[in-house]
Amino acid sequence: MKARIVTLPGDGVGPEVTAAAVAVLQAVATHYEHAFSFDEHLAGGAAIDATGEPLTAATLTACQAADAVLLGAVGGPKWSDPNAKVRPEQGLLALRAGLGVYANLRPLTVHPALAALSPLKDEKLKDVDVLFVRELTGGAYFGAKTKGADYATDECKYTEAEIERVTRRAFELARGRRRHVTSVDKANVLETSRLWRRTVTRVAADYPDVTLEHQLVDSMAMLLLTRPGSYDVVVTENLFGDILTDEAAALAGSLGLLPSASIGEGRTGLYEPIHGSAPDIAGKGIANPIGTILSAALLLRHSLQLEAEAQAVEAAVDHVLQHGPRSRDIGGSASTAEVRDAVLAALEEHA
Numbered sequence: 001m002k003a004r005i006v007t008l009p010g011d012g013v014g015p016e017v018t019a020a021a022v023a024v025l026q027a028v029a030t031h032y033e034h035a036f037s038f039d040e041h042l043a044g045g046a047a048i049d050a051t052g053e054p055l056t057a058a059t060l061t062a063c064q065a066a067d068a069v070l071l072g073a074v075g076g077p078k079w080s081d082p083n084a085k086v087r088p089e090q091g092l093l094a095l096r097a098g099l100g101v102y103a104n105l106r107p108l109t110v111h112p113a114l115a116a117l118s119p120l121k122d123e124k125l126k127d128v129d130v131l132f133v134r135e136l137t138g139g140a141y142f143g144a145k146t147k148g149a150d151y152a153t154d155e156c157k158y159t160e161a162e163i164e165r166v167t168r169r170a171f172e173l174a175r176g177r178r179r180h181v182t183s184v185d186k187a188n189v190l191e192t193s194r195l196w197r198r199t200v201t202r203v204a205a206d207y208p209d210v211t212l213e214h215q216l217v218d219s220m221a222m223l224l225l226t227r228p229g230s231y232d233v234v235v236t237e238n239l240f241g242d243i244l245t246d247e248a249a250a251l252a253g254s255l256g257l258l259p260s261a262s263i264g265e266g267r268t269g270l271y272e273p274i275h276g277s278a279p280d281i282a283g284k285g286i287a288n289p290i291g292t293i294l295s296a297a298l299l300l301r302h303s304l305q306l307e308a309e310a311q312a313v314e315a316a317v318d319h320v321l322q323h324g325p326r327s328r329d330i331g332g333s334a335s336t337a338e339v340r341d342a343v344l345a346a347l348e349e350h351a
């Protein structure tokens, strides 16, 4: 098949990890006889330096016309003055809104070979296989903001339609997994959460084959640590999802390993590792590219519907995590390029 992929390498280690993932996608294209084209654009701080804006209209248009967007990371100390007029992160919010990607998917598994890196004990880690579905374009991050001399407000608003569409995504994804959805809210306190719970409960009636459970966000924060193996799909609103998915990332051992996908009604999905631009190691060639390579696997699965190819990439990564080489963040000493080459070799051998 033909596919157009826009790459936004961004800042810090972004360009290093994006290049490694593109090499993997190119290998997939060759092996499975697909024609993928790659179109690179500036985003974040790199775009501010070149154009004054973190995401130009031309870049957004190119992203909207693509089948998928692969993003490295944006931001860094150079652009982090809180009083700056433009910030790299604004480009990311504009990109998510412009693509209409309202569901952020973050799979969490813990590779057995990396169990020692996790703060959880072995018996808790067994069977951890969770897919977080975080609402990405509503809630407090997008509501009206006000500030006075001695007060500030962030409006948290959700409509039924916004809740319903992300809930349907979660239930559909659960059908391809273990058919269990946990919806997380704060319905004992927040009006938006009561609407959330009512809407999720109504939508669940259309999926009688999937079990629904509700949890309050404060107890969920604890349950993720005490019984992470009991969850399949977890769906929640923007702010709660941001916090819970960072907690989940800590369970996996390293930020460098985890991928994410952001999808909406349109065909263009946005794929990026969950880590940031890691300015402390940028330019050294030592960043772990696995989170971005696994994001490329999600791109193959969710935007291009290439399930076998996605699984081949995931199997190649599994092989490398098992046998090495490993980058520094997961206890090895390999460079970004060495990890990339090992994934390419495993892909060649097993695909």
Ligand code: ATP
Pocket: 013, 017, 074, 075, 255, 256, 257, 274, 275, 276, 277, 278, 279, 280, 281, 286, 287, 288, 289, 291, 329
């Ligand atoms: P952001 O605000 O953009 O989310 P952050 O403050 O969460 O960023 P990161 O940039 O993700 O932070 O980095 C946090 C720590 O994890 C840093 O020490 C960084 O070097 C390390 N780290 C992040 N990504 C990787 C990676 N791919 N490989 C190795 N180490 C990484």
Ligand code: MG
Pocket: 276
């Ligand atoms: Mg962060």
